[in-house]
Amino acid sequence: MNEDISKIANQIKSTGFISINNFLGKKNLNLVEKILSHKNLKGKDSTYPIFISQYLIKFLKMDIGILNKSLILKNIAKNLQLKAIAEKVFESECELHMIDSYYSERSDKDILTWHNDIGLRENYLTENFYEESEATLKNKKSKVSSRGIKFFIYMTDVQSNNGALAVIPFSNQVVKTLTSLILDRKIDLKPYWNLKNLRDLVIDEKNKNLISQKLGSEMVESFLHNTDFINQERKDSNAFDLEMQKGSAVIFDELCVHRGAAPKHNSRIVLRYLYRRK
Ligand SMILES: [Fe+2]
Numbered sequence: 001m002n003e004d005i006s007k008i009a010n011q012i013k014s015t016g017f018i019s020i021n022n023f024l025g026k027k028n029l030n031l032v033e034k035i036l037s038h039k040n041l042k043g044k045d046s047t048y049p050i051f052i053s054q055y056l057i058k059f060l061k062m063d064i065g066i067l068n069k070s071l072i073l074k075n076i077a078k079n080l081q082l083k084a085i086a087e088k089v090f091e092s093e094c095e096l097h098m099i100d101s102y103y104s105e106r107s108d109k110d111i112l113t114w115h116n117d118i119g120l121r122e123n124y125l126t127e128n129f130y131e132e133s134e135a136t137l138k139n140k141k142s143k144v145s146s147r148g149i150k151f152f153i154y155m156t157d158v159q160s161n162n163g164a165l166a167v168i169p170f171s172n173q174v175v176k177t178l179t180s181l182i183l184d185r186k187i188d189l190k191p192y193w194n195l196k197n198l199r200d201l202v203i204d205e206k207n208k209n210l211i212s213q214k215l216g217s218e219m220v221e222s223f224l225h226n227t228d229f230i231n232q233e234r235k236d237s238n239a240f241d242l243e244m245q246k247g248s249a250v251i252f253d254e255l256c257v258h259r260g261a262a263p264k265h266n267s268r269i270v271l272r273y274l275y276r277r278k
Pocket residue numbers: 112115116117258
């Protein structure tokens with residue numbers, strides 16, 4: 001298993017993500033299906049308590065059911081060695097930051113368009129961006145938590161045009177390098193949460209040279225090539241879709257460029273675990 005952890009972590013470190021079929025295993029899949037009852041999926045209880053303070057709130061509300069469910073989900077995380085995977089990726093101590101079930105109703109609209117999780121969003125405060133980025137890239141202690149590794153475990157089958165997550169390989173490295181150049185005040189900060197804005201920043205001649213000096217021009221050119229679809233009429237591509245069956249997982253660095261396709265044919269259910277550096 002340790003060899004598996006190294007393999008998984010190494011792929012996440014370089015490519016930014018890995019997809020693993022049948023990640024949960026039959027026994028865990030059955031357990032999770034029982035826990036994520038229909039009521040909990042749509043209702044307020046889609047986040048499971050993990051910290052003592054959260055446990056206390058649930059306890060005071062006499063919501064003992066969710067406490068048991070949370071313990072089972074934490075136990076599954078332990079069996080699957082999620083923390084060890086995250087720690088191997090970061091080469092640093094990590095902690096579980098969130099467990100939730102993510103329910104998306106059948107729809108013709110993308111669950112979330114192409115974006116990365118760390119980039120500044122339009123109309124958002126730059127102070128918060130700097131704090132989050134410094135916590136993520138420089139491990140600076142902050143009240144704002146850093147970006148981490150997300151375990152995205154499908155509880156329904158997904159296909160292209162039906163709930164599939166898509167991830168641009170090696171985009172984590174481009175986003176990470178760009179962010180660190182912004183923190184070093186070598187590149188001016190502009191919004192780059194969405195892919196169009198991110199590309200505009202990367203394609204700027206001065207910025208491109210700076211990023212290429214750190215990453216090599218091949219990786220930067222390949223990123224621009226892979227993401228050119230955002231300038232085309234459809235503004236989307238199915239080339240990076242990860243079609244998977246329930247029980248399978250996509251594990252990805254939140255710095256990757258990703259999108260959640262519209263669940264056009266059926267509603268989508270995902271069990272998510274998020275680990276961040278301690
Ligand atoms: Fe995201």
